[in-house]
Amino acid sequence: MNEKLYLEDEENLGTQVDENYEQVYCRPDTLTDIPFHYCPGCGHSVVHRVLMEVIAELGIQEETIGIAPVGCSVFAYNYMNIDMQEAAHGRASAVATGVKRVLPDKYVFSYQGDGDLAAIGTAETIHTVNRGENILMLFINNGIYGMTGGQMAPTSLIGQVTSTSPYGRDAAQVGSPIKIADMLCLLPGAYYVTRQIVHNPGGVRKLKKALIKAFEYQKQKKGTCFVEVVSNCPSGWKMTPVETIKYIEEQMLPMYPLGDLKVPKN
Amino acid sequence: MENKEKKSGEARLMKGNEALAEAAIRADIDAYFGYPITPQSEVIEYLTREVPIRKEIKTVVLQAESEVASINMVYGAAGAGARVMTSSSSPGISLMQEGLSYIASAQLPCLVANVVRGGPGLGTIQPSQGDYFQATKGGGHGDYHLIVLAPASVQEMADFVFDGFKLAEKYRNPVMILSDGALGQMMEKVILPEEGSLPKTSAPWATTGKTKNREHNVITSLFIQPEEMEQVNLRLQEKYEAIQSEVRYEEIQTEDAEILLVAFGLSSRICQKTVDLAREKGIKVGLFRPITVYPYPYARLKELSNQVEFMLTVEMNAGQMVEDVRLAVEGKVPVHFIGRMGGMILSPEDILHKLESVHESQNTVNV
Numbered sequence: 001m002n003e004k005l006y007l008e009d010e011e012n013l014g015t016q017v018d019e020n021y022e023q024v025y026c027r028p029d030t031l032t033d034i035p036f037h038y039c040p041g042c043g044h045s046v047v048h049r050v051l052m053e054v055i056a057e058l059g060i061q062e063e064t065i066g067i068a069p070v071g072c073s074v075f076a077y078n079y080m081n082i083d084m085q086e087a088a089h090g091r092a093s094a095v096a097t098g099v100k101r102v103l104p105d106k107y108v109f110s111y112q113g114d115g116d117l118a119a120i121g122t123a124e125t126i127h128t129v130n131r132g133e134n135i136l137m138l139f140i141n142n143g144i145y146g147m148t149g150g151q152m153a154p155t156s157l158i159g160q161v162t163s164t165s166p167y168g169r170d171a172a173q174v175g176s177p178i179k180i181a182d183m184l185c186l187l188p189g190a191y192y193v194t195r196q197i198v199h200n201p202g203g204v205r206k207l208k209k210a211l212i213k214a215f216e217y218q219k220q221k222k223g224t225c226f227v228e229v230v231s232n233c234p235s236g237w238k239m240t241p242v243e244t245i246k247y248i249e250e251q252m253l254p255m256y257p258l259g260d261l262k263v264p265k266n
Numbered sequence: 267m268e269n270k271e272k273k274s275g276e277a278r279l280m281k282g283n284e285a286l287a288e289a290a291i292r293a294d295i296d297a298y299f300g301y302p303i304t305p306q307s308e309v310i311e312y313l314t315r316e317v318p319i320r321k322e323i324k325t326v327v328l329q330a331e332s333e334v335a336s337i338n339m340v341y342g343a344a345g346a347g348a349r350v351m352t353s354s355s356s357p358g359i360s361l362m363q364e365g366l367s368y369i370a371s372a373q374l375p376c377l378v379a380n381v382v383r384g385g386p387g388l389g390t391i392q393p394s395q396g397d398y399f400q401a402t403k404g405g406g407h408g409d410y411h412l413i414v415l416a417p418a419s420v421q422e423m424a425d426f427v428f429d430g431f432k433l434a435e436k437y438r439n440p441v442m443i444l445s446d447g448a449l450g451q452m453m454e455k456v457i458l459p460e461e462g463s464l465p466k467t468s469a470p471w472a473t474t475g476k477t478k479n480r481e482h483n484v485i486t487s488l489f490i491q492p493e494e495m496e497q498v499n500l501r502l503q504e505k506y507e508a509i510q511s512e513v514r515y516e517e518i519q520t521e522d523a524e525i526l527l528v529a530f531g532l533s534s535r536i537c538q539k540t541v542d543l544a545r546e547k548g549i550k551v552g553l554f555r556p557i558t559v560y561p562y563p564y565a566r567l568k569e570l571s572n573q574v575e576f577m578l579t580v581e582m583n584a585g586q587m588v589e590d591v592r593l594a595v596e597g598k599v600p601v602h603f604i605g606r607m608g609g610m611i612l613s614p615e616d617i618l619h620k621l622e623s624v625h626e627s628q629n630t631v632n633v
Contacts, residue, residue: 032482065346065473068486077484083473085345086486088368091338094330098342099473101326102296102350106475124338127331 028056032081041241043231044073046198047140047207051111052080054211064107065099067092071113072146090121093128096135107218109136114155115145118180125180132189132223136214139181139226142233143252150236154178157251162236177255181228185262191223193262197230197253199245222264230256273457282423282449283308285456286353286379289427291316292461296348297326299339301358304391305447306381309353333358337365337378344374345485347472349431353379355447356397357388359405366440367406371487371498373505375434377427378412379443381450384609392609393447395531398586401444402560409499411506413441414560415514416530420454428459435467437509444559446582448532448611506561514557515566519545523552525621526570528591528601529580530556532611537580539614544621551621559587567594576600576628578621583607600628 006014030052036045055064061082068076070089077084087095092110100108117125117139128137144162145151151164155177159168169177184190194210197203207229214225230252232244239247280288287309290298300310313327326343330336336352343350354362359380369376382397384390401414413433415426423445430441476482489495516534519541520526527537534555544551554570556563571577576599579588588603595601604620606612 062477063475065475067342074488077482077486081476081482083476083483084485085342085473086372086484086488087341088338088364091334091341091365094335094338095342095345097328097335098297098299098339098344098350099346100342101328101339102343102346102348103474123331124335127335 028053030056030061030081032079034078036079037075038072039235041232041234041244042072043142043198043229044140046204047138047229047231048073048076048079050198050204050208051109051138051211054208054215055082058212058215060107060215063105064109065103067096067099067108067110069110069112069116071116073111073113073140074147076111090116090119091124092116093121093133093135093137094124096137097128097131097133100133100135104134107136107215109138111138112140113146114139114141114143114153118154118178126184126187129184129224129226130187130189132191134218134221134223136211136218136225136227138211139228140231141228141256142231142236143177144233144236146233146236150233150238155180157255179256181226181261184226189223190226190262191264192217192225192260194226194260195228195230195256195258197248197258199232199248217264228256230258274460275457277455277457279453280420280456281308281451281453282420282445283381283451284312285420285424285458286427286443287312287316288458289424290351291320291323291325292459293427293431293464294349294462294466295325295351297328297339297343297350298352299328299330299336299343299350300352300354301330301333301336303333303355303358305383305393305450306353306355306379308450309379333361334365337362337369340376340378341365341369341372341374344369344376345372345473347469347474349375349435349466351377351379351427353381355381355383356385356394359397359400363400363406366412367408367410368487369440370406370410370412370502371408372485373438374440374485375431375438376440377430377434377443378440379445382444382446384607390609391447393449393532393582393611394607394609395446395533395582395586396584396607397444398559398581398583401442402562402590410502411439411509411560413437413439413509413512414444414558415441416444416557416559417449418531418534418555420449420452420456423449424456424458428464431464433512437505439505439509444531446532447609510561512558513561513563513565515563516555516557518553518555520552520554520570522550523570523573524550524575525552525625526574526577527551527553527580527617527621528556528567528577528587529553530559530587533580533582536612536614537617540617540621543614543618549621549625556587562590562594564590564594567591568596571595571598574599576602576624578602578604578617578624580612580617581605582611
């Protein structure tokens with residue numbers, strides 16, 4: 001590292017760091033310089049960062065094609081400095097299938113929210129996994145429709161108040177939360193299914209490991225890797241970011257317990 | 267109609283759907299994604315049967331879980347720079363409209379064959395031309411157009427695969443082959459285009475993995491700022507204007523025609539017989555057949571309106587293309603219509619009868 005390094009905190013801004021220091025952590029060049037538009041405290045920013053760090057560290061920026069969803073992360077392609085396609089709502093895994101089938105040696109991932117993957121795109125989700133498409137499906141589950149203003153999602157919890165369940169989600173009326181990752185485990189095409197979090201440092205590190213595994217498995221062409229991230233939506237949940245952490249731990253995780261749901265045999 | 271690609275010279279007796287599928291193989295498609303629906307299931311049946319046994323062919327053929335999934339697989343593959351197609355029939359094409367709107371907006375080339383059946387709704391499995399509005403006027407949301415080719419023979423079912431890809435790749439726009447259940451199912455002699463006669467075009471915009479030498483490629487139809495969205499629309503409209511130069515049509519005995527039949531696809535085949543029957547009776551009838559129904563040959567029809575007494579549009583629907591014929595002639599001559607729906611087919615005699623009765627009433631009025 002020959003580049004001169006400067007401190008970036010407010011007090012010491014611009015102070016040159018000793019030349020003997022080696023830079024070991026920086027913004028990966030797999031992220032563009034465009035600032036994220038996400039609300040303060042939202043999990044998308046962290047997931048974007050972790051995913052792009054993994055792609056940078058694995059050295060597969062030139063070999064990866066991402067599929068962006070409809071929802072808050074609809075602009076993922078503005079931030080992720082890789083080739084990307086924007087899919088219609090729910091169709092990301094079908095688009096990913098089309099890309100992967102004609103470019104079988106590239107890495108392909110879909111990045112989808114809960115409405116996208118577990119409601120309007122349920123059929124595409126199930127059949128993509130059932131075919132064992134060699135892609136990574138990254139599923140951000142925050143139990144609400146964030147972009148459209150906080151309506152009920154298929155993953156919303158029983159009793160959860162949203163703009164379309166103002167008296168709390170009633171299972172007798174609209175059914176129970178869908179544990180889509182658990183359902184997908186039943187399909188032989190699912191090779192690796194795991195559920196992770198990003199609201200604490202340990203969770204972030206585990207997600208990173210899970211994503212590295214998923215890309216390594218994709219290279220082996222073993223089947224679909226499905227990584228769910230239980231995340232938060234401070235705006236949609238009408239909470240402070242700190243309150244959302246408590247809500248995830250006390251309310252979300254009992255319904256969506258963490259850890260690997262399906263791991264490769266042997 | 268220009269057909270510069272070489273033909274293999276070998277004549278085969280094939281169903282329209284099979285000719286379409288074989289032409290797709292010879293057009294060296296990278297991928298086909300589809301879902302079975304009558305009366306076009308032979309397309310995917312032919313491809314799933316033929317491609318694996320012809321070892322030199324590397325085409326991806328995948329039966330999707332729905333038409334919605336298939337058109338989005340087409341979107342993904344087209345965005346990745348592949349030559350890709352799908353086929354379906356009316357209700358399935360309706361399901362694809364969302365995807366087609368996205369593909370048109372993202373400006374991706376692809377080929378879609380619609381082997382039209384009777385509708386609306388689940389309808390019948392018999393031939394119809396009831397999807398004309400949907401094919402030529404948009405179909406999905408937003409201001410966009412497909413380029414639409416209407417074959418009238420099994421030969422054209424094959425030829426238009428090549429023409430379709432040429433146009434799709436030239437304009438980065440989805441192309442539709444607007445066929446029908448009869449053309450899909452009937453068998454005729456066909457001379458197939460030669461393999462390798464349709465070279466692949468480069469696609470520097472495709473998502474094939476960002477290289478160091480270029481910015482990352484993004485395929486999207488989202489332009490959230492209204493100013494930007496308007497610019498995208500204006501660029502699309504410029505493209506559609508350029509596409510107007512691709513107008514194709516066929517004329518049969520129009521030189522001395524005093525009455526003009528206007529029909530596309532299967533209806534035009536029936537009208538050919540009507541022309542013969544009328545001429546035997548000494549009535550000077552000609553036939554005008556639009557081959558591209560988008561872009562529509564308005565200008566030539568307008569010219570023809572100077573020489574004919576009236577026009578009779580013949581369609582297997584309630585009168586859809588007749589609106590374009592009336593637009594073309596701008597009220598200069600009367601435009602009449604005859605059609606049947608729901609899978610029923612007009613006979614040449616039905617058309618002649620209508621033509622004669624219009625002829626008589628026009629003359630009566632003139633007296």
